[in-house]
Amino acid sequence: MKDGPQDYPKYVGAAVIWLALLSMPFWINRVGGYTQLGTEVLVMALAATALNFLLGFTGVLSFGHAAYFGLGVYGAGLTIKYLLPSTLAGMAVGVLTAVVAAAIIGLLIVHLRGIYFAMVTIAFGQVFYFIAFRWNNVTGGDDGLSNWSRQPIDFGFARLDILHSPVTFYYFVLFFFAVAVAIMAALLRSPFGRTLLAIRENERRTRFLGVPVDRHIWLSWLISCTFVGLAGTLYALLNNFADPHTLYWEQSGVFVIMAVLGGMRSFWGPLIGAAIYVVLQDYVSTMTQNWMSFIGLFFVLVVLFFPRGVLGIIRRKVVP
Amino acid sequence: MTQLILYNVFNGLIVGAFYALMALGLSLILNLSGVINFAHGGFLAVGAYLAFALIPYLGFWGALVISPLLTALFGLVIERLLIRRLYGRDPLYSLLLTFGLAFMLEDGTRFIWGPQTLPFSIPDSLSSPLSSSFFFLTGYRLFMVLLVTAAVIALFLILSYTRLGVRIRAGTLDLETVSVLGVNVRILRSLNFGLGIYLAGLAGVLAAGMLGLQPTIGSDLIMPSFVAIIIGGLGSLPGTLVGGLLIGVASGVVTVWFPSASEAMIYVMMGLVLLVRPRGLFGEEGRF
Known part of the structure; x- marks a missing residue:
């Protein structure tokens, strides 16, 4: 596919x-935020983008990505x-742990589809929660x-003090975010990525074309879990803390709602x-004790009124 | 030692009965409507807290009868207002919606009744041990096992012999044909949902008597219920029942030697089942 004028809005958007993202530390304080909040957005965005590699671009519904996020943590x-x-x-150990766990569990579940896949991923996620909990x-x-706590990084010729400077840490996270996102975007543009889209659109036909569908889904699952694990390690570094709730099934739902809310058919x-x-x-958790109700209500409203997500709606307006 | 093992097996059986009761409701809804009801645990909590609120007026027995019915009614309202809109859409959406509902129900009960564990009084006639050598065999536990057994038998009788039950089973296999034959599928799905929620409410009342009342009572029980369904095989209600009892007993037995591994155990079992028999113990080949 050659890029044409129809793709220009995409470039402008990117x-x-x-x-x-590059200028965030310079303006976020002025709009009432703080740098750590910006970093958290990046980390969560990386996790949600990685989940969406599987959910939006392979058409496989995983509701258990918190497990690999938490393993990274x-x-x-x-x-x-x-x-x-x-x-x-x-970070290396965190990502590796997530990859190994995902590879093994992936082998067990990769031939399952639809709701069955979703249920099994949810349930498997809980193993790691109970290990961490017990x-x-x-x-x-x-x-x-x-x-x-996270440690300053010494390159020999230069020293990156990510511990004491939130802004340096922000750019540290942004670097990994950029690399991960670039890899995922490149993969999606490759023949492999196109095959994943084909699986999403019509699995049976893709299988008849001779594509080893299960292996492709397993690879997509593995790629997705790898970057979710990377996001997990960054999340641990951000908070200097590992919370068992990052492994809990509620966290998986949060990743999915992020993808749906933004628009799971769009890369961004x-x-x-x-x-x-x-x-x-x-904002809500500083305002009220009952933030869970608000988040729950938010889920319900998103599903009922914004199932296509923000970008899905915009795209519909721009490209009728 | 024998007594310890016996105690834990019996304990596991009771816990397994909860899982089974809850998983059967989940299974009913899943099979007919393709909705994974994450909020099932929330409905369980609603049933438990409603019973708590009703006991001062109706007593334990009254609450045991009325609370599940009210919960089912509440479930019907939710189904009519929210869940019905999502039938036939990508299962992703019903998952997310019920997920949000689960948050709201748990937080709602916490808002109304507070986060602390509340005592749930059961009648004196049920709370004393039946025999001194089997100290764990209280009347309440025995009563629970009997009641769950009765509920399960009733459920299978309803599904086998009533018109509603036959239609539910037929709809599970082929909803389109059932609809073409003149059955109002909307009402069928509603009633089926109500039936499932009734079971959740019943499990809630029983669980409250055994575990005490906490807002998280439902979310602690929902994951094992998923595992019960997966082990038993998606689409098979007897499978769900066996799966629930099996993981209950298994985690009970493991408690004897490795108490801290009792929760992880059931997920290991699930992994084994998926490895050896991906469709679950009683699942039909090729259905999922």
Whole structure:
């Protein structure tokens, strides 16, 4: 597919998004936010974009991505606390843990479809929650894993103090976000990505064309879980804390609602959804004790009135 | 030791009965309407708290009868207002909607009755142990097992012999044909949903008597119910029943040796079942 004039709005949109992300630390305080909130938006956006690789572009409904997010969180936290006080080592271990778990569980579930797949992913996610919850003396159980923090990174010639400067940490996260997003975008443009779209549109026909559908779905699942795991490690670094609730099934639902809210047929949709969700949650939880009700109501309203998501609606207006 | 194992097996059986009761309701809704009702645990909590509110006026027995019915009524209203709009759409949307509902129901009960555990009084006639050597065999536990058994038998009788039940089973297999034959599918789905929620309400009242009342009572029970359905096989109600009892007993037995692994155990079982028999123990081949 050659790019033509019909694609220009897409380029403009991407340029605006990158500009906004690059300049975020300079304006977020003026609009009432703070840098850590911006970082959280990035982390959640990475997780939601990664989920959407599977959900929106392969058409496979996973409701258990919190497991791999949480494995990233605990992988990073446990490594930095007990093994090696190095940020990058923590991230590597976190991502690796998520990948290994996803690869094994993926083999068990990859031939399941539709609601069955959703249910199994939800249920499997809970294993890791219970491990984190019960293995008190290592994981801190219900209280979470605290008393550790991300470490400044020493390159030899330069030192990146991500611990004390929130702005530096923001750009640190933005770097990983950019790399991950670029990889996912490139994969989606490749023949492999086109095959995933074909699976989404018509699995049976794709299978008849000789595509090993199960293997493609497994790969897509693995890619998706890898980047969700990466987001998890960044989330742990952001908070200097590992919370068992990052492994709980509620978190999986949050990722899905972000993708749906932004528009799961658009590559940038999950970013928009994550931004809206994170800001809203931050606002509501300072206003009221009953933020769960508001979040729940929010879910219901999104499903009833914005099933196409923000970008889905905009796209419909622009391209009738 | 024997007594300890026996105690845990019996305990597991009771917990398994809860899982089964809840999973049967979930299964009914899932099979006919293709909706994974995340809010099922929320409805369970509603049933439990309604019973708590009704006991001062109606007593335990009155609440046991009325509360599940009110819960089912509430479920019918929710179905009519919200869930009905999503039938036939991507299951993603009903999942998200019921997910939001689960949040609202849990938080709603917390808002009304507070976050603390509330005592739930059961009649004296049920709370004493039946025998001194089997201290764990209180009247309430035995009563619960009997009631769950009765409810399950009633459910299967309804499904086998009443017109509604036959239509539900037929609709599970082929809803379009059932509709063409002149059955009002909307009403069928509503009643089926109500039936499922009734079971959740009933499980709620019983669970409250055993575990005490907490807003999270439902969300703690819903995941094992999913596992029960998966192990039993999607689409098979007897499978769901067996699955529920099986994971209950299994986690009970594991508690004897590794108490902290009792929850993780059921997910390991699910993994094994999926590995050996992906459609579940009683699931039909090729249905999912």
